Amino acid sequence: MVKGLDTLNEHQLIKEYFSDVGSAYLAQHDISVPVGDDAAVFNSPIGKETVISVDTSIEDVHFFKSMHASDIAYRSVSIALSDLAACGALPSWFTLAISLNQIDKNWLSDFKVGLEDISNELEIPLIGGDTTKGNTSITVQVGGYIDKGKAIKRTGAKVGDSIYVTGSIGEASSALDDFKKNSIETKVNTRYSRPKIRFTLASKLIGIASSAIDVSDGLFQDLDHICQASKVGAMVELKKIPTFLNQALSIQDINRGDDYEILFTSNKSNKGKILKISKEENIPITEIGLVTKGNELKIKTGEGELVKSSSGYQHF
Numbered sequence: 001m002v003k004g005l006d007t008l009n010e011h012q013l014i015k016e017y018f019s020d021v022g023s024a025y026l027a028q029h030d031i032s033v034p035v036g037d038d039a040a041v042f043n044s045p046i047g048k049e050t051v052i053s054v055d056t057s058i059e060d061v062h063f064f065k066s067m068h069a070s071d072i073a074y075r076s077v078s079i080a081l082s083d084l085a086a087c088g089a090l091p092s093w094f095t096l097a098i099s100l101n102q103i104d105k106n107w108l109s110d111f112k113v114g115l116e117d118i119s120n121e122l123e124i125p126l127i128g129g130d131t132t133k134g135n136t137s138i139t140v141q142v143g144g145y146i147d148k149g150k151a152i153k154r155t156g157a158k159v160g161d162s163i164y165v166t167g168s169i170g171e172a173s174s175a176l177d178d179f180k181k182n183s184i185e186t187k188v189n190t191r192y193s194r195p196k197i198r199f200t201l202a203s204k205l206i207g208i209a210s211s212a213i214d215v216s217d218g219l220f221q222d223l224d225h226i227c228q229a230s231k232v233g234a235m236v237e238l239k240k241i242p243t244f245l246n247q248a249l250s251i252q253d254i255n256r257g258d259d260y261e262i263l264f265t266s267n268k269s270n271k272g273k274i275l276k277i278s279k280e281e282n283i284p285i286t287e288i289g290l291v292t293k294g295n296e297l298k299i300k301t302g303e304g305e306l307v308k309s310s311s312g313y314q315h316f
């Protein structure tokens with residue numbers, strides 16, 4: 001194979017880099033027509049509902065040219081999958097619409113490794129997509145299943161529910177700072193480049209969480225989405241928010257996003273069950289506040305002061 005830049009037509013490119021990613025997992029997800037035909041064809045399991053989401057990753061916003069191509073691929077698929085976890089669904093397949101300025105075989109080979117890494121980790125195949133020439137952008141659609149009527153939505157938070165968050169907050173955005181400050185050779189901390197999605201934990205929250213969202217744009221902003229959707233307010237204690245440094249971060253630093261943790265609400269009576277899930281999964285789940293009446297998100301700081309939340313990452 002010729003190294004580096006080279007000409008391949010679109011069909012050769014698809015065949016070489018996208019046609020067999022995760023093909024070992026087609027049968028277990030009942031996919032009868034994968035990459036290569038006009039469209040993918042699959043069967044949905046009886047008694048389940050299909051959950052679908054799509055996310056676009058753009059250069060200089062969601063990833064950086066200087067990142068390793070395998071990390072760019074992994075991250076693009078992972079952050080799209082995060083929305084399925086937030087609903088409690090388990091993933092079954094993904095599609096990839098990719099736009100590239102040029103064909104760089106080395107880059108594409110590395111990119112394929114990242115696709116295979118996430119595909120093998122979760123045992124899900126790449127079942128279709130689109131390949132075009134243009135400014136680099138990566139759109140990943142993900143699909144999965146959940147028992148009928150069981151999807152955890154943003155709309156179910158009730159006044160008096162406790163607010164919980166999985167894992168810890170702030171490491172991904174801090175890793176991103178280091179990466180931007182240092183030379184292009186610096187490896188980005190995997191917490192940013194390869195976020196691990198909390199699928200098993202989230203699926204165990206079905207019937208326990210009254211609402212949930214993944215922390216992508218910033219904890220306070222994402223909690224505010226739950227508040228708006230559920231028509232409730234929230235009161236969060238800043239010092240209770242688990243951070244990667246085991247010490248309180250500023251409101252701004254907590255709200256930077258890219259954490260891909262699960263933020264959820266649950267009736268107080270479920271505390272024991274939540275502790276048990278945390279132990280089983282060996283992932284901390286921390287109570288950080290309460291769902292309140294009204295529509296405001298308030299943050300209690302160390303000084304006992306109440307501040308209204310600032311906004312997190314804004315795309316526009």
Ligand code: ADP
Pocket residue numbers: 014018019034035036037038039040095096097098126127128129130131
């Ligand atoms: P069409 O012109 O009918 O849209 P394409 O040439 O775009 O067909 O795609 C041919 C096949 O390759 C289809 O099955 C499509 O889903 C798949 N495909 C194209 N690009 C990608 C990609 N980036 N990743 C995965 N599958 C792809």
Ligand code: MG
Pocket residue numbers: 129130131
């Ligand atoms: Mg096409």
